[in-house]
Amino acid sequence: MPELPDVASFEAYLNRAAIPHTVARLSVSDERILDDGLTAQGLGRRLKKARLSETRRHGKYLLVHAGNSGWLALHFGMTGYPRFYDAGDDPPGHTRLRLDFTDGSHLAIVWQRMLGDVAFAETPGELAEAKDLGPDALDDGVDADRFAAMYTGRKGMVKPALMDQSTVAGIGNVYADEILFQAGVHPKRACNDLGEKAWRTMHRVMRRVLRTASRRRSEGKRLPSGYLLRARETDGQCPNGHGDLEKTKVSGRATWLCSRCQA
DNA sequence: CGGGCCTCCTGGTAGC
DNA sequence: TGCTACCAGGAGGCCC
Numbered sequence: 001m002p003e004l005p006d007v008a009s010f011e012a013y014l015n016r017a018a019i020p021h022t023v024a025r026l027s028v029s030d031e032r033i034l035d036d037g038l039t040a041q042g043l044g045r046r047l048k049k050a051r052l053s054e055t056r057r058h059g060k061y062l063l064v065h066a067g068n069s070g071w072l073a074l075h076f077g078m079t080g081y082p083r084f085y086d087a088g089d090d091p092p093g094h095t096r097l098r099l100d101f102t103d104g105s106h107l108a109i110v111w112q113r114m115l116g117d118v119a120f121a122e123t124p125g126e127l128a129e130a131k132d133l134g135p136d137a138l139d140d141g142v143d144a145d146r147f148a149a150m151y152t153g154r155k156g157m158v159k160p161a162l163m164d165q166s167t168v169a170g171i172g173n174v175y176a177d178e179i180l181f182q183a184g185v186h187p188k189r190a191c192n193d194l195g196e197k198a199w200r201t202m203h204r205v206m207r208r209v210l211r212t213a214s215r216r217r218s219e220g221k222r223l224p225s226g227y228l229l230r231a232r233e234t235d236g237q238c239p240n241g242h243g244d245l246e247k248t249k250v251s252g253r254a255t256w257l258c259s260r261c262q263a
Numbered sequence: 264c265g266g267g268c269c270t271c272c273t274g275g276t277a278g279c
Numbered sequence: 280t281g282c283t284a285c286c287a288g289g290a291g292g293c294c295c
Contacts, residue, residue, distance in 0.1 A: 002288070002289085003288065003289090006288080032271095032272090060289080075289085075290095076289085077272090077288095077289050077290085078272095078287065078288055078289050078290095079272090079273080079274095079287085079288085079289095094273090111272090111273095112272085112273060112274070113271085113272045113273045113274080113287090113289095114271075114272045114273080115271070115272060115273090115289055115290080116289085117289095117290095155264075155265065156264090156265055156266080157265085157266085160265090160266085163289090163290095165289095165290085172288055172289070173287095173288055173289080174288045175288085251265095251266065251267075251268095252266090252267070252268070252269090253288090253289095254286080254287075254288090
């Protein structure tokens with residue numbers, strides 16, 4: 001699940017539920033979830049007594065400011081999510097990282113599969129560098145000019161390019177499909193087959209889709225009708241009336257599209 | 264060097 | 280019912 005809009009909703013959730021809180025201690029139930037070089041003990045040293053005061057998001061990473069020591073960085077992989085719960089309640093299943101707060105409440109980070117990452121960085125910029133992340137997809141600094149310049153003339157297919165986190169961070173398999181559907185571009189189109197104008201359109205569509213989805217997810221609402229993703233979860237019909245959506249694979253990933261709408 | 268394929272993980276589900 | 284095969288919203292690595 002967790003792509004940019006989902007992580008944005010996690011960020012809103014943390015700000016409603018868990019910020020600010022002060023960490024009394026933490027528990028790591030499976031160290032495989034920790035970034036290379038990070039240990040439960042080391043993380044504990046950095047987080048103990050830290051006041052979680054602020055959050056940021058960069059692409060699919062959620063960063064939580066932990067006092068003076070730096071930023072806890074959470075990457076949710078395919079199955080992760082945070083869950084705040086009250087003193088005395090049981091943690092959800094598959095809780096791999098648990099923060100116990102001084103008031104007795106808890107924040108669990110849940111991963112069913114171990115495809116996720118807990119990291120720690122001095123600054124958000126340091127994390128982006130360590131993880132080779134491009135600018136966030138909703139960063140205002142990524143305007144249409146800059147966006148088009150990054151993709152126009154590039155080799156390879158459009159969909160994997162949009163999913164490349166080192167170019168622009170935040171778009172995953174699902175929202176790439178939505179953006180391409182709304183932009184009317186086939187996922188297997190070559191990047192260098194699209195002109196600058198098409199990439200500027202892609203930029204506009206990308207921002208609208210990611211902002212709309214972030215807001216809806218944060219409010220617990222469904223995506224608007226007319227969205228491919230909503231059709232995919234319901235009747236599987238093209239929102240523009242072209243019948244069954246197609247399901248195929250692009251660079252190994254499940255891909256939904258309408259070949260009448262997307263060329 | 265772009266694209267296909269494999270692997271890491273775990274669990275749900277379709278199919279036999 | 281029981282077992283297997285495949286699939287899932289991420290990402291890195293390898294090979295041709």
